[in-house]
Amino acid sequence: MRIVIIGSGIAGAGTAWQLARRGADVVVVDADHAGRATAAGAGIVSPWNSRTLESEELAFHAEGAAYYRTLVDDLAAEGAGETSFAIVGGLVVSPDETWLREFHGRALERARRWPEMGEVSLLDPAGVAERMPLLAPDLGAVHIAGGGRIDGRTLRETFLAAAAARGARLRSGTAELEVRSGRVVGVRVAGDVVEADGVVLAAGAWTASLAASLGVTLPVEPQRGQISHFGVGGPGDEPGTASWPVVSPVGSGHYMLAFPDSRVVAGATRETGSGFDHRVTAEGQREVLSEALAVAPGLADATLLETRVGFRPVTPDGRPVIGALEAHPEVTVLTGFGAGGLTIGPNAARLAAAAALGERPDIPELFRPERFDGAA
Template identity: 30%
Template structure:
């Protein structure tokens, strides 16, 4: 019997397992084999929240995890695409600016003129009306992170689909199965569909992550050092895995309006993922009962919250200690 079984082989489950192993636990990860939200995610590490209505407790958790990411990336021992060049948050029109200005004010970020923005990113459209630079927002490549964690955990990761927690022969079970957590625990986690595009060209077109409102359409553009550019993401309350013409058109139109030079890049991949959302879109972190611990429901923040989730769950499992920062995110709140 393993001391701890982690159900779920995505970025959250693997991060939890790695932290437990580092602290001396005997851990098995049961990986159902499905690519989770991490496989589609662009890897933006944006702790400030994207809405003026963001819950303060969640923002504190996001900020704490963002502070952990530089050391966590180094700890993995290989290049996982961690990049601290920062993010430009942009507004294309006056209406876009009105929508974003309240968030920027809360974040206490200085408004930049179009000429200042193009000094930072010459490839931006001259139509960009205003924006801000946030050096706190970084990025990482989730696919590289998952690959590194799987390498570290080695044979502890076992390909097995879990249909019921009663089938898991372990004294402690950590459920980190993303949207699959709902069926295993009965907790209210819903899949929120997101379509994402990957482009490829010569490196250097963009340096910063771009997060923009373009004529009312939300889009992010994440450049990688190797020339890959990730464009996303739609947000749809749907469960299907269809890449739709409308979704691709919406993303490409917004991205090309923002950065016309992207038109010359090769479209290499179109993917669909499902973010695990809860009724309040905040994560589920903590004990469900004496045997089961939940680490799921991270919605849009699974990649960002992986390090802090790992620390919180390891402390709970091995020390019996509830981290004060997780108090607002108990799975029992539902």
């Protein structure tokens, strides 16, 4: 069975690997658009930190975080490369002790349901400083031991390499759906038709235009995110960033995390209505720096290494779109991850792969394409 995947971000690359390991003949077509969300993203994998997710949505994100434990083992068993995933713990930080005590109680309830959270503890500012020395001295925190972090670029490359090792092929170019007698039979790339039994639309913020060519309306739009990378420590210093926890400040949509190469990542803006304007803007940079320094004044002397720009695929209800199209069951959609792509992406790719193979995976109804009138 041949399946063509359009897009090679975390969604497309993850689906390619899942399908290839199940014996499908996989072709990945990628247009290499500037601003792919995965290329910009450095992600916190700790949905239990969330103050906005609840019920089925929180459960789905928690399932995505738990899946990383299996994913890393499966990729290692295949001799695949580094995933970059590490469990470093997560800090939900605030100067408000009353709020932290209330959230601590909620987090303990969540931990009873999701053991992957690990130990949940309430930290005073001294305890916070021991774990993340850059933070403001008045911040307490709820510490969630199971919080993790991931570098999207690294994981994508590992997925694609593991898929290629099982025979998947990658083609560069802009794909158009090939339709005959009302059915999608493949894609056209640079004038060539790649025949397929099924197609997966995993083109992130660019997915809507592909669906529109079938008369299907998917309200997925780009949301620009600007995210900055900082170098900390001087020549020869080893600040120990590999073990620093991910940080979620209360009252802010921004976050902070660190990687082993003395690099701290902070962001990100959420610019709905930006279109595909791939620029680092003065206002975006100001917002990132202001938010970062308010939480971590210790970053003031860091080196600003780069600022990346990515377009998150977002939907009106803020939920992902996963599953086969009712009008075209040969087409599976995987997009709309918003800011949670690196948490839910790999597990969502597993579900999309099953759907593309004609199975009926357990995809929550609130994530299915048919919830949108134009996609039914």
